[in-house]
Structures are given as C-alpha cells and as structure tokens.
Amino acid sequence: xxxxxxxxxxxxxxxxxxxxxxxxxxxxxxxxxxxxLISFLLAxxxxxxxxxxxxxxxxxxxxxxxxxxFCAILAFYTQKSWYMDIAIxxxxxSFIAILAxxxxxxxxxxDA
Numbered sequence: 001x002x003x004x005x006x007x008x009x010x011x012x013x014x015x016x017x018x019x020x021x022x023x024x025x026x027x028x029x030x031x032x033x034x035x036x037l038i039s040f041l042l043a044x045x046x047x048x049x050x051x052x053x054x055x056x057x058x059x060x061x062x063x064x065x066x067x068x069x070f071c072a073i074l075a076f077y078t079q080k081s082w083y084m085d086i087a088i089x090x091x092x093x094s095f096i097a098i099l100a101x102x103x104x105x106x107x108x109x110x111d112a
Contacts, residue, residue, distance in 0.1 A: 040066050064094030
C-alpha cells in the first residue's frame with residue numbers, strides 16, 4: 001500500500017509538470033511561479049508529515065530558499081531592486097535560524 005501511494009504521488013507530480021510544460025499556455029514568469037508553488041507545497045507536506053525533526057528542519061530550509069526564489073522572480077520581472085534586498089536579508093536570517101535549530105536538535109545549549 002505504501003508503494004502504491006508513492007506511485008500515485010509521483011504520477012500526480014509528473015502530470016502537473018507535464019501540464020505546466022505543454023498544456024498550459026503561460027509565460028515564463030507564470031511557469032516559474034508554478035514550479036516554485038509546487039515545490040512549496042511539497043516542502044509544506046514534508047514539514048507537516050516529516051518522520052523526524054531533521055526532515056522538518058531541512059524542509060524549513062527549503063521553504064526559505066523558495067522564498068528567496070520568489071523574491072528573485074519578482075525582482076527580475078518588476079525591475080525593483082529592493083526585492084533582492086529582502087532576499088538577502090531572508091537568506092541571512094534563514095541561515096542563522098537553521099544553525100540555531102541544528103544546535104537545538106543536537107541537544108546543545110545556546111551560548112550567551
């Protein structure tokens with residue numbers, strides 16, 4: 001039963017990607033946004049159903065990377081440079097948060 005769920009999930013993902021490539025007549029910005037949205041939904045699924053805390057931490061880091069990708073797409077298509085400033089700030093904050101979470105998961109205390 002487990003393999004059947006994985007198979008249907010993979011089949012649904014392949015159908016979604018093929019639909020974005022061929023069936024939908026959309027521009028590149030919409031296509032990239034759809035890819036990031038599908039990745040975001042998969043990462044949110046991993047955060048909610050992750051079997052271990054490490055899986056949830058990795059998925060949280062992926063969500064941070066996807067937010068940076070959204071900011072990059074917005075910066076490119078709107079020609080506003082402050083989206084890249086948000087992306088850089090988000091990357092730094094995400095890096096520090098993941099380091100803190102990794103240290104917490106190892107059971108070490110935070111230095112004051």
